[in-house]
Amino acid sequence: MIAAAAIAALSFAVSRQRAAQPPQRRLAYVYPEAVAPHSAPAKIAWIDRRIAGETPLIRPGDWLSQAAQAGRYMDRARLSGDFADHAAAGRLLAQARSEAAARTGPDLPVAAWSLSVHRLASAASALDRMDNYHRRDSGEVAEQQAMRGDIAFYRGDYAAALKTWTGPSEGQPTRLALYYQKTGDPDRALVELDKALRAGHFITAQAAANIRYQRGLIELQRGHWPQAEAEFTIADRIFSGHWLVLQALAQMHALRGDIAGAVALYRRAIDAAHNPETMDALAALYREQGDRANADLWASHAQAVWRRWTTLLPEAAYAHALDHELAFGSRERAAALAAANWRARPYGASAVALGWALLANGSAAEAAALMDALNASAWSTAEQHIVTARAAELLGRTDKAETEKAAALALNPRVFDRKAGMIWIGH
Numbered sequence: 001m002i003a004a005a006a007i008a009a010l011s012f013a014v015s016r017q018r019a020a021q022p023p024q025r026r027l028a029y030v031y032p033e034a035v036a037p038h039s040a041p042a043k044i045a046w047i048d049r050r051i052a053g054e055t056p057l058i059r060p061g062d063w064l065s066q067a068a069q070a071g072r073y074m075d076r077a078r079l080s081g082d083f084a085d086h087a088a089a090g091r092l093l094a095q096a097r098s099e100a101a102a103r104t105g106p107d108l109p110v111a112a113w114s115l116s117v118h119r120l121a122s123a124a125s126a127l128d129r130m131d132n133y134h135r136r137d138s139g140e141v142a143e144q145q146a147m148r149g150d151i152a153f154y155r156g157d158y159a160a161a162l163k164t165w166t167g168p169s170e171g172q173p174t175r176l177a178l179y180y181q182k183t184g185d186p187d188r189a190l191v192e193l194d195k196a197l198r199a200g201h202f203i204t205a206q207a208a209a210n211i212r213y214q215r216g217l218i219e220l221q222r223g224h225w226p227q228a229e230a231e232f233t234i235a236d237r238i239f240s241g242h243w244l245v246l247q248a249l250a251q252m253h254a255l256r257g258d259i260a261g262a263v264a265l266y267r268r269a270i271d272a273a274h275n276p277e278t279m280d281a282l283a284a285l286y287r288e289q290g291d292r293a294n295a296d297l298w299a300s301h302a303q304a305v306w307r308r309w310t311t312l313l314p315e316a317a318y319a320h321a322l323d324h325e326l327a328f329g330s331r332e333r334a335a336a337l338a339a340a341n342w343r344a345r346p347y348g349a350s351a352v353a354l355g356w357a358l359l360a361n362g363s364a365a366e367a368a369a370l371m372d373a374l375n376a377s378a379w380s381t382a383e384q385h386i387v388t389a390r391a392a393e394l395l396g397r398t399d400k401a402e403t404e405k406a407a408a409l410a411l412n413p414r415v416f417d418r419k420a421g422m423i424w425i426g427h
Contacts, residue, residue, distance in 0.1 A: 030205050031202055031203070031204050033205075037205070037206075038238070040079050040240070040243070043206060043239075047076045051069065051076075054068070060099075061099050063095075063100040063105065064096075066093070066095050067096045067106035070089040070090075070092035070093045070113070071109060073085050073088045074086070074113060077089065079206075081243060081277075082274075083312050083317070086117055087312055090117070093109060097110055103132050104134060107130045108126070111123040111130075111144075115154075116316070117315060118316050120154055123151055124151055127148055127151075146164065149164030149175060150175070153175075153347060154345040154346075158179065161179060162176075173193065174192070176189075176192040177193045177196075177214060180192060181218050183379060193218075196211050206239045206242075209234075209239035209242065209245065212232070212238065213231070213248065215231040216229070216230075216232040216235065216248060217248075220248075220423070220426050221381070221382070222382075225256070225414065228248075232245055232252060236249060243270075243273035243275055243278060246265050246268050246269035246272065247269040248426065250262045250263075250269065250281070251423060251424065253265060254419075255422055259289060275305075276305035276306050276309070277320050277424075277425070280302045280320075280323065281425060282298045283299040283328065284327060285422060288421065288422055299327075309321070315341075315344040318340050318341035319341050319353060322341060323353070331357075332361065334357045334360060335357045335358065335360070338356070339354065339357075341353060342354045348377070348384065351371070351379075352383050354367075355367045355387040356387060359387065359390055359391060359394070364394035364395050365391075375388060380411065381411065382407075382409075382411040383415075385405070385408035385411070386405075386415065388400075389408065
């Protein structure tokens, strides 16, 4: 733990108070760089040193140390995006779980890991085991309940998720932001993220940057491109060199016509993480520019990684790998991945992805039925209405198609902008 004496009172000045905020709420402070790194490369190096130093100290039967080491790999995975880090954490947690005594163990991190790799049943089982523990502190109970809300959300039970996340405590602002973002209320989503930034306590640069990144995605998805780029820029200023933010910034450069700048940023992101999602985004940009050779090159690089990752941790890979197949690969494989993704997490984003795959394989009626069910739920995004409109067009339902296009435009006025085809990240 970080000693309080080591914490300097650095003001987090990258965000200004809004007039609508209660005056007593102040901006959170960011830990100084001497306490918590302010860049992704520095944070990864710090984690690597901890892993190297702690690995020789782990002994058979010491499940606490194994779980702690798994946490290091999970932290690294959040920065690297590398499925090998996720897999290493999973192996350590499985060993720790097998060696823990009855009515105790690492089930909270097991649940967190299972959610991160999209294994909802495993997460639910781990949380249920905690109900029989000899002892749990209040923080563990609160996070256990919050994760039950996560499971409900990704199973498509949005009402249950909302109820869980707005419990008797102060709530779960970042989780609530996700709920409101995906149910058609981006302004309220931003308010929730503001709460997380303005809590009046210390947070890491990484956490502050992640909140800015999430704000940028919300702005992007409602067509506010300059605001999205501003948020991504602030995120990179707070915590530099994170591949997620670099690829988001690359995309914004492309949207405003700076293709050379976009390519350079995509290449930086690839150098930082070798992530196939970034490779796909770069391939899509090259294809948009008519550069088929470079498009094929980067798509082939991405495909090789996706094939490895769908073998290593299939549930975690399905959604992004099917995007690759739809754009550059096999329609049939995309349909298989989309169906598997829907089985793993039957919520709105999976339904939309499956809808696209069904359309690509000539199943417009099935896609229409799936979207009608989604549109009847609380889920409300521009993309689902685009899929619904396309299915309606293919079925000759022109009035419905126009209605759905209008619904998409109401949520994102730039959704049919010609340049919107360059959006790969956060579409």
